[in-house]
Amino acid sequence: MPAAVPVWFISLAALGALYLSAACIPLLAHLALCLRRPIDLSRRYGTWAVITGPTTGLGKATAMELASRGISLVLLDLDAANLQSVSDTIGRTHPSIQTKTVVFDLSLVGTAAGDQAMRELKETVEGLDVGVLVNNAAVARPGALYVHEADVERLARMIRVNVMGLTEVTAAVLPGMLQRGRGAIVNVGSGSTVAVPSFPLYTVYSATKRWVHAYVYFQIYFSIH
Template identity: 40%
Template sequence: MSPIINFINQLITISRRQQQQPWLVVLPVSALGFIILLKHSMSLLKCIYITFLRQPKNLKSYGSWALITGATDGIGKAFAHQLAQHGLNLILVSRNHNKLEKISNEIQAENPNTQINIVEYDFSCDVVSAGNIKAIEMAIDGLEVGVLINNVGITYPKAMFFHEVDEKEWMDIVRVNLEGTTRVTKAVLTGMMRRKKGAIVNIGSGAAIV
């Protein structure tokens, strides 16, 4: 008997056994389905616990100051207001001095006891021209910065392919989103490591996973 015919006969035999004893198929499939369902259920329960049930952390335990980049608009501005409400003093970093003054006054009016330092800094230019972040390093010198919100970021003015983006635009993106964020993190991390505590939050875009 040829190997092919022998193989076919074996398949037929297995098929007949499965028909006679369907649990041989149903049981493994059911077990696999149960494991998958259990895994997703645990993920859902974990998400619910983290979002709604877990006690919030006391951010002041990390340090009395929080540094926020890109603090004058959108998410950065919202973080500034929320952190001030939680009793943290603020170091606000942005390239627009007028906006920095405005948000500083807003937060100060809502939270009179909050100390606020503002740093005018353009990540797309200053990182290159100075080669470092001296202005920010000076602003945090001697302060217990326990929370860092890396919110500053830019992207293309409109949807386009990479080869369509001119060099200045993509270099600005690299300087702001990568180099600037990395340098700020390094500057703040030194104090956090010395105190053995701190929290760093990096804000990103969904475009990063495309």
């Protein structure tokens, strides 16, 4: 007659099974996302997208991906030459995609120059079926420094771009989405707000990204619902 299995062994096995199940759920969700048919973004959200900071890195990759999915683009950045370069690249790669550019230094939000750029953005998106907004533009420099070592103006610029700029651009685009009853807003955050609490020597940057993660999400969620 086989010996009875100890209770502690059964408990540990059950705990392990629960842990593996919990670990597999995100993997299965990702697999399902990869296997399902691509979403028609223009039908679900709209035919245009606004992207801030689209000239390099993640912003440029996002712009190219949206263009490949049939979405025309309003590109917003502080450098006119870089904007033109990205617009030309999209035009060559995806000839059917329209692009519009807005030169806007988000660190000037709240100034006369910033107000003028904001009016230009509003005029540009007026009448467009903007269904996606990607708030990608951000400032991470001056990097790892104690506050007393950093240039305070550069820290203030970081706050203006990462927090105030994002808020004003969202406020300019969101009303159209609400009027049409559809849309998606993607705010690019940072793992520094979750993985490394307070993110030593990057506290100001981490705080701005935490604000993006928490405050803006709930503000937009409740506006839409």
